Amino acid sequence: MMKWFLVPWAKFRVRIVKKVDSMLQLIKRHVPKLIKNTVKRTATVLGKPELSNVELHLTDHCNLNCKGCGHFSPIASPYYASINQHELDMRRLSHLFKNIRTIRLMGGEPLLHPDAASFIAVTRRLFPLADIRFVTNGILLTNAPDAFWMTCRDTHTVIDMTVYPPLRSRIEDLQSLCMSKGVSLNPREMDLFHAHMNLSGSSDERSTFAACRSTLFYPFLKNGRLYHCAWPALIHYFNEWFDYDIPADAGIDIYSSFLSGRRVLQLLNKPIASCKYCTFDIGTFPWTKSAKMLSEWDAEFQRNLTEKAAVDC
Numbered sequence: 001m002m003k004w005f006l007v008p009w010a011k012f013r014v015r016i017v018k019k020v021d022s023m024l025q026l027i028k029r030h031v032p033k034l035i036k037n038t039v040k041r042t043a044t045v046l047g048k049p050e051l052s053n054v055e056l057h058l059t060d061h062c063n064l065n066c067k068g069c070g071h072f073s074p075i076a077s078p079y080y081a082s083i084n085q086h087e088l089d090m091r092r093l094s095h096l097f098k099n100i101r102t103i104r105l106m107g108g109e110p111l112l113h114p115d116a117a118s119f120i121a122v123t124r125r126l127f128p129l130a131d132i133r134f135v136t137n138g139i140l141l142t143n144a145p146d147a148f149w150m151t152c153r154d155t156h157t158v159i160d161m162t163v164y165p166p167l168r169s170r171i172e173d174l175q176s177l178c179m180s181k182g183v184s185l186n187p188r189e190m191d192l193f194h195a196h197m198n199l200s201g202s203s204d205e206r207s208t209f210a211a212c213r214s215t216l217f218y219p220f221l222k223n224g225r226l227y228h229c230a231w232p233a234l235i236h237y238f239n240e241w242f243d244y245d246i247p248a249d250a251g252i253d254i255y256s257s258f259l260s261g262r263r264v265l266q267l268l269n270k271p272i273a274s275c276k277y278c279t280f281d282i283g284t285f286p287w288t289k290s291a292k293m294l295s296e297w298d299a300e301f302q303r304n305l306t307e308k309a310a311v312d313c
Helices: 002-047 083-096 116-126 146-155 165-181 205-215 230-242 261-268 273-277 299-312
Strands: 050-057 099-106 131-136 158-163 185-189 192-197 220-222 225-227 278-286
Touching (some): 116 131, 158 165
């Protein structure tokens, strides 16, 4: 009776041992790989740097003709950014950076774009932790569609309104409008413009870049390329209008093979040829309408004009 019981049990025990051994071999073969891949993925995510901020245009043209506009909107051709390209670029940046602290959707005048809400939605989906700012002059806010307000509200996007003199009388009404829509409005009055261009190209690029890097450094994204600022991406408007040849940097191709976020930061931390045409010895002038004249962007001309006016007074 005992032998009859032990024989089947012995066979069963052998089967268990073989099964356990098989499982151990399986674990031995696969767990290290799983652990390695998990660690690799974690290290990749944790190893990604953060980009402090980025700006991008929904349009290059504008509905407010400002003298000496830093983004050359008065002389820009009509341009509407592609939402498909925007989504590709945002996704690529999300692979390069763990976060972008501040993303500024602007122009030109971004509300001229018929699908502005989609740009906000895509940006929030791919950068859930970013501080998204929609930068506008406010002229078209009263006509903005419901989809725009709903998207701003749902994505916690802040409207940064640059309040130029023609809009100053409307600021209280626009604040009430935004409040009724549940959207934050951050108004900033702008009375003065600054001419930063050294048209002779004689600036020391390293010192100019260092000054810019510490104060006004806003990398600019356009069509798959990341630029040090908006100038290199938009200077072609200036060159075409005034028949100049200020160098237009090619920017960083964010789709380049083997490019990492850290490499992008390294490249952004070096001066470019355009820096020779920038100066912090600026010319300041009151806001007014643009006459689309070369002198509006010429820092030396505007400084001399200001000094002459002071002497005449």
